[in-house]
Amino acid sequence: MPKCMIDGKEVEFTAGENLVKVAKRAGVEIPVFCYHPGLSVVAQCRMCYVEVEKMPKLQTACSTMATEGMVVKTNSENVKKGRAGTMEFLLLNHPLDCPICDKAGECDLQDNSYGYGSAYMRGSEERRTYVDVNMGPVIQKNMNRCIHCTRCIRFGDEIAGIHEMVAIKRGNDIDITTIDGKTLQTEYAGNYSDICPTGSLTLKDFRFKKRAWMLKKTTTVCEGCSKGCNMEIQHEGDVIYRCVPLENLDVNRYWMCDEGRFNYQHTQDPTRIIEPKVKAEGGWKTISWEDGILGIKEEIDGQKPTFLVGSDLTQEELTHIKEYIALQHPGATIQHFGTPGLTSTQQDGALDQILRMKSKTSNLNGAEKLGIAPLMNDTIKADTVVVMSAGRAKLPKINAKRVIAVGVYLEGDASQFDMILPGLAFSEKDGTIVNHQGIEQKLKRAVLPRGKCKSLSEVLMLLTNKKARVGANP
Ligand code: SF4
Ligand code: SF4
Ligand code: FES
Known part of the structure; x- marks a missing residue:
């Protein structure tokens, strides 16, 4: 060499x-x-x-x-x-903004100024100021802080495939903006904030919520589709503040899409079901884990319910489910579900020329590798159906006498179910997922489970035990 x-x-x-x-x-x-x-x-x-x-x-x-x-x-x-x-x-034109700038603590301009600049400046001219245009729901613009590096323009042109950022005027009057002041169109807009080396383009979702140096960082994988973009969950305590992409040249290079970036918000949704519940007259009744486990055992022990498992579950969870069924319900049907109209990796493929895939679940490939058959229709008819999934898999229409959710991540409408034992979100567990290329990647737990949610594996162990003893959450 x-x-x-x-x-x-x-x-x-x-x-x-x-x-x-x-x-x-x-x-x-x-x-x-x-x-x-x-x-x-x-x-x-x-x-x-x-x-x-x-x-x-x-x-x-x-x-x-x-x-x-x-x-x-x-x-x-x-x-x-x-x-x-x-x-x-x-x-010369940069405001003394650091104390109120969201980029402070992770700003290249700040770091390079400290490392290579001078504490004094010779200029005495007034700094120029801009009136900023609305950039849409993802990005907040502050051109006073811009150093005209053109990374954002090149990102739009070369990666997002959309010529939407431009430099207008020249010299001291230069303005980095969108064409005709339009809002950003790309579905990868969050990357503008990641690559901007100053506080000119910041995330609206994150602004003023937390100082960068207060955040803890957990390396994990996005669960938003079968691409499996590498990313970091940034959190303080058990609150997630943002997700940012991590470099993996074989998978996502340096980028991630907005859907994946903001997917974490669901895990903190106030409508998320975080306690065991049973359908009662006039609505839902909260029950204890003991009653939930006993109730489900009474309903399905010795039976052969149909098991529907989300292709958003990890390899470890799916393996545990298979073992549980073989032991407790031999001969029962198990099928995976996830994206309507997409039943196998053969049908999966790129949704755009950048990253996003058709499969909206992260482990379709893994479910296939474990030999679990797909649910071929968007409707299922059975006596009793047990659903286990992690939130991304889209539920089919279920036509059954009893529908039971075991270790399920759920938010919003839960009317399909008769009983729910709540499970973990992707940010609350460790596990392995296999992306569309067949690359095994690891989910890492960033935060503790919300409320009384339990891991699917723990729930299955409780259902298997003759004398279930339900412990406190970790
Ligand atoms: S990436 Fe940031 S600093 Fe660079 S030109 Fe764009 S707005 Fe300005
Ligand atoms: S492309 Fe898929 S895996 Fe990557 S960030 Fe978007 S949703 Fe997540
Ligand atoms: S980093 Fe080399 S000229 Fe900008």
Whole structure:
């Protein structure tokens, strides 16, 4: 492999790699603004200056490819002066907004200013200000903070496939905006906020709810479709504040869709059923777990109810269900359900040219691998039906004398059921899911179960036990 020298360290590279990437591998961080590994390189912010031997002027590391024997310095006096000059220029118009800016604590401008800028500025001109247009339900715009890196324009053009962000006017009057001031159309708008290196584009859903440094981060996988985008749940205590995509070049690269990003909101929906319930005259009656378990045992012990399992459940849950049925209800029918009109991975496919898949459940592939047959119709007729699912799988029409929900995540209308034992949301459990490519990925528990919800595996153990003893929630 070819080698070059970065700050005196010899480092290998592959042809076509730029100096930002190569330096990173050598443990040297080069500050950037306009460069993003998932977007084209434009080299317009001039933050990534480095000195390359035999080249008279400073070079931009993002647009300079490593070559055999190249000698690069990233911390010479010349480089420091160049970067400080860039910072001074970028901050000429930037407001002293950090204390009230949502990006504070995770802002590249803040970090690079602290690392490479100066505590003083020479300019005394008034800073320009903008009146911002409405960008739609996802993004809040504040152009006073913009440094014209054009990442957002390139994201729209190159990733979202929609030319909706543009730079109008030039020089001091430049404005990064949408065409004709329209609202954003893409269903991937949340990524604008992730890639903006300043607080110019922030998420409306997250603004002013929590400071970035107060959030705990749990690495997990989106359950929104069979793509399985890698993401981080950011939470404090048991409240989730936002989800952001994590890099996985084999699955979602750097991005995620808005549906997946905001899917967490359902887990905190006030209509979510978080206690065992039984249908009673005039509505629902809350019951204890003991009564719920005993009630269901009375209804189905020794019987062969039809089991409907969501293809949104994890491999561990589905395996446990199969074992439970083999032990307690041998010969009973088990079928998976999830997306109306889509019964197998053969019918799954891309919903757009970016990430989203047709299957609205995350583990269709896994359910198939476990040999569970699909429900072929959107209606099922049976005597007693037991439903187990995690919330994303869309319930079919059920025509049965008794419909029992066991370890089910449910919100809103629950009128199809006669009895409900509430289960966990994807953010409340560990487990394995298999995406449409056959890649196994792990869900990680970020928050504790809401209310009195229990894991499906615990509920199945209670149903299996001769003498069920129901413990407190973890
Ligand atoms: S809005 Fe953000 S991403 Fe877009 S050009 Fe300005 S600083 Fe860059
Ligand atoms: S594409 Fe699918 S897995 Fe990825 S974020 Fe969207 S819903 Fe989630
Ligand atoms: S990051 Fe290299 S010029 Fe902007």
